[in-house]
Amino acid sequence: xxxxxxxxxxxIGVFVCHCGTNIAGSIxxxxxxxxxxxxxxxxxxxxxxxxxxxxxxxxIAEAIAEQKLxxxxxxxxSPRLHEPTFRNxxxxxxxxxxxxxxxxxxxxxxxxxxxQPEEAxxxxxxxxxxxxxxxxxxxxxxxxxxxxxKAAMVVGGGxxxxxxxxxxxxxxxxxxxxxxxxxxxxxMSQLDKTFPTLDCSQCILTPKMVDVYRNxxxxxxxxxxxxxxxxYIGNFDVTLRKKARGVITPAEAEARGIVGGGCTGxxxxxxxxxxxxxxxxxxxxxxxKAIYIYHPQVSPLIFTxxxxxxxxxxxxxxxxxxxxxxxxxxxxxxxxxxxxxxxxALGYDIFPIEKKFEWGYxxxxxxxxxxxxxxxICASGPTGGHLIRPSDGETPKRVAFxxxxxxxxxxxxxxxxxxxxxCMYSLKHAHQIIExxxxxxxxxxxMDIRSFGKMYEEFYYRIxxxxxxxxxxxxxxxxxxxxxxxxHVNAEDTLLGRPIxxxxxxxxxxxxxxxxxxxEKTRRLFxxxxxxxxxxxxxxxxxxxxxxxxAGVYLAGVCQGPKDIPDxxxxxxxxxxxxxxxxxxxxxxxxxYFAQCMEEKCAGCGLCVNQCxxxxxxxxxxxxRTVMQVTEAKCKGCGTCGGFCPGGAIWMQHFATPQxxxxxxxxxxxxxx
Amino acid sequence: xxxxxxxxxxxxxxxxxxxxxxxxxxxxxxIKDVEKIGQTAAHMCYxxxxxxxxxxxxxxxxxxxxxxxxxxxxGLEEECLTDPDLWLCTTCYSCTDRCPRNLxxxxxxxxxxNLAFKRDIIPRNFLQTVQLIYKSGHGVPNNDANRAxxxxxGLEEExxxTLKYPExxxxxxxxxxxxxxxENADRILxxxx
Numbered sequence: 001x002x003x004x005x006x007x008x009x010x011x012i013g014v015f016v017c018h019c020g021t022n023i024a025g026s027i028x029x030x031x032x033x034x035x036x037x038x039x040x041x042x043x044x045x046x047x048x049x050x051x052x053x054x055x056x057x058x059x060i061a062e063a064i065a066e067q068k069l070x071x072x073x074x075x076x077x078s079p080r081l082h083e084p085t086f087r088n089x090x091x092x093x094x095x096x097x098x099x100x101x102x103x104x105x106x107x108x109x110x111x112x113x114x115x116q117p118e119e120a121x122x123x124x125x126x127x128x129x130x131x132x133x134x135x136x137x138x139x140x141x142x143x144x145x146x147x148x149x150k151a152a153m154v155v156g157g158g159x160x161x162x163x164x165x166x167x168x169x170x171x172x173x174x175x176x177x178x179x180x181x182x183x184x185x186x187x188m189s190q191l192d193k194t195f196p197t198l199d200c201s202q203c204i205l206t207p208k209m210v211d212v213y214r215n216x217x218x219x220x221x222x223x224x225x226x227x228x229x230x231x232y233i234g235n236f237d238v239t240l241r242k243k244a245r246g247v248i249t250p251a252e253a254e255a256r257g258i259v260g261g262g263c264t265g266x267x268x269x270x271x272x273x274x275x276x277x278x279x280x281x282x283x284x285x286x287x288x289k290a291i292y293i294y295h296p297q298v299s300p301l302i303f304t305x306x307x308x309x310x311x312x313x314x315x316x317x318x319x320x321x322x323x324x325x326x327x328x329x330x331x332x333x334x335x336x337x338x339x340x341x342x343x344x345a346l347g348y349d350i351f352p353i354e355k356k357f358e359w360g361y362x363x364x365x366x367x368x369x370x371x372x373x374x375x376x377i378c379a380s381g382p383t384g385g386h387l388i389r390p391s392d393g394e395t396p397k398r399v400a401f402x403x404x405x406x407x408x409x410x411x412x413x414x415x416x417x418x419x420x421x422x423c424m425y426s427l428k429h430a431h432q433i434i435e436x437x438x439x440x441x442x443x444x445x446x447m448d449i450r451s452f453g454k455m456y457e458e459f460y461y462r463i464x465x466x467x468x469x470x471x472x473x474x475x476x477x478x479x480x481x482x483x484x485x486x487x488h489v490n491a492e493d494t495l496l497g498r499p500i501x502x503x504x505x506x507x508x509x510x511x512x513x514x515x516x517x518x519x520e521k522t523r524r525l526f527x528x529x530x531x532x533x534x535x536x537x538x539x540x541x542x543x544x545x546x547x548x549x550x551a552g553v554y555l556a557g558v559c560q561g562p563k564d565i566p567d568x569x570x571x572x573x574x575x576x577x578x579x580x581x582x583x584x585x586x587x588x589x590x591x592x593y594f595a596q597c598m599e600e601k602c603a604g605c606g607l608c609v610n611q612c613x614x615x616x617x618x619x620x621x622x623x624x625r626t627v628m629q630v631t632e633a634k635c636k637g638c639g640t641c642g643g644f645c646p647g648g649a650i651w652m653q654h655f656a657t658p659q660x661x662x663x664x665x666x667x668x669x670x671x672x673x
Numbered sequence: 674x675x676x677x678x679x680x681x682x683x684x685x686x687x688x689x690x691x692x693x694x695x696x697x698x699x700x701x702x703x704i705k706d707v708e709k710i711g712q713t714a715a716h717m718c719y720x721x722x723x724x725x726x727x728x729x730x731x732x733x734x735x736x737x738x739x740x741x742x743x744x745x746x747x748g749l750e751e752e753c754l755t756d757p758d759l760w761l762c763t764t765c766y767s768c769t770d771r772c773p774r775n776l777x778x779x780x781x782x783x784x785x786x787n788l789a790f791k792r793d794i795i796p797r798n799f800l801q802t803v804q805l806i807y808k809s810g811h812g813v814p815n816n817d818a819n820r821a822x823x824x825x826x827g828l829e830e831e832x833x834x835t836l837k838y839p840e841x842x843x844x845x846x847x848x849x850x851x852x853x854x855x856e857n858a859d860r861i862l863x864x865x866x
Contacts, residue, residue, distance in 0.1 A: 404721075404773075410773065473723075474721035474773065476724075491722060499725055500726075
């Protein structure tokens, strides 16, 4: 139970950092330091070139010992950068680390007021005065350790999610791999070849799919979605919806007492099914039945019933016979698993490029997207690998590739970012048609060729050598010849400075990518932020690219921003490593910013209980009275309850009302008591 | 500055003229003026060529709107304002519709025309159009062939404009007078005689 402690007479040490010229360039550091000496409770004030350096930190520790300080203020950069550093220095001096307060005079002052030195100095004095007021009232706090569940969850079964799950499982951690579609493999399984090595995509992916399926540490949950998330790092309770698949696995059959039953993937059911639907794996370019698998290499090899299409004629049940694998009455099931950490690998979708109507996608037959091209050029695709014009099935001899189709577009229709892998896969596409179609000429309309990866520039060199024609100009519009269904690509060859009208047989749009449809819902469940364009926000773009601001949740692959396969796999390995650290340590420390109930003031009204966004509060009986109790591990210290309590009975540790009032007073009264 | 060599032969001098771009050739205020008048962030152009690819004038002339954008960014005021191609834009706004940077190249061109007109740089046919509008309210006034065609189509000979209602012509003249458009057109045309 916390209470307002009668502190011994506060003795505060103030340290003002120059940060080279970052701060001292516009703020008079000496004047701020001299000013600090005049403030009440300040025992010592000092300044130093770089407070974060070892000598700077030593100054803090020494002053604590010599001056018997009760609190420390450092006026420097953002607490997001160096608060941990100075807390450690405070601790090294023998003081509780939560008796440290930081005044940000760089990001929020010297950098933004670069050309107003006088005003900046005055503002820095204000910031120091406010920090001293709070530091005078700071208390000892002890972080809470909570145990970490020795299990992890990976959401998304593409190549990134698979890699993260394999790494976690191979590190000895029980891993749940959750995938919304009936098979793992993701986008990569739709691709024909990969750049720059020209490996067959499926050939390098399927061994990984098999590894995932066979790995005893991985519990593979396909056709499953995340329904609800509760808890915090170390103790997430995740509710999953196992969608009704209509088909049971051999293991499920055994549980039902059907000996030797369950789906073996034989496909007898498909032959008899009378319902035909487009196959989304083939982007609607090939049919599938109402009972289906996406492609022959799916993992797990279990059929799925599309209940939106199924007419429940029962022919599949008959065809399945004694295996009794088909259950047309199956219902969705909810299951809850407990995990310590989570990796999100939610992937991407293709931007609906028909919105850029000047290129005529979905209007002209022979304008296709690059993902459709992948399926058409793939030997296991709908045409057996023969690239054809959709209008007449002919082999195209002149193919235009439109780069930046919807990417680098600030109109509000397309996407402002670079989708990052379109240049390289379009080069690969050019290679593939040169290889397969004698006499074909690929024309690549580009603004910049971004071939920045390892062996990528060499790949560009190779494709140019193979005969691809590069035209430096963005495509203005495409018109269709209504008779021949040929396309006229209009652009400017900006290097010639001449407009061109190029008649081609087929146009391939390298469409922009966007976060997958489920990203928004899933990120909200896990409390992860996103940037303006919907990609999930990493904790730090350079120094913590796999973490998020929600402890225990990590990111892998394109859901964090456009990435090619090598980058996705690398980030997945990073995320898996990061996600395994708390699990292997066995416990995590939570910052002690918990709400505390001051029981003598609490009327037990319970109004706060419903306000709490984290379900951390409850009413309990204590000494014959009803009072509120906080589950500290669930409390995030948001302060909602503390601000709301009508009796002022909730004490927000480290952000207590007297501390905040002291800060406001210090600001408004200008230091006069 | 461009290096000048003293060739006796003027043709040779022109042929071998120093065509490098020198910083003093640039007027950094030019792009600011264009942006202020045109109300578009012309300096954000990334030279993709969508504008020229969309332009109905480009295939049949040497007009390259992308190059005007480029020269504006570089502050090449003289080159922009003295280039007769500046007046070949039909203001169809196709480039503005399609510009991926959401710029309005058409409005940048209109801004440059404004700046050129301030320096009396303007083709005579544009000035003659000003005179025609002042006279009739129309850039292309009605004529006998048109009247006959209209009659054949069962329309009145004069359209529902100042041609039919000449009492509204003073209003149009008032606008032109307010901007001293007619006065300047007359003066520039007279000076060029």
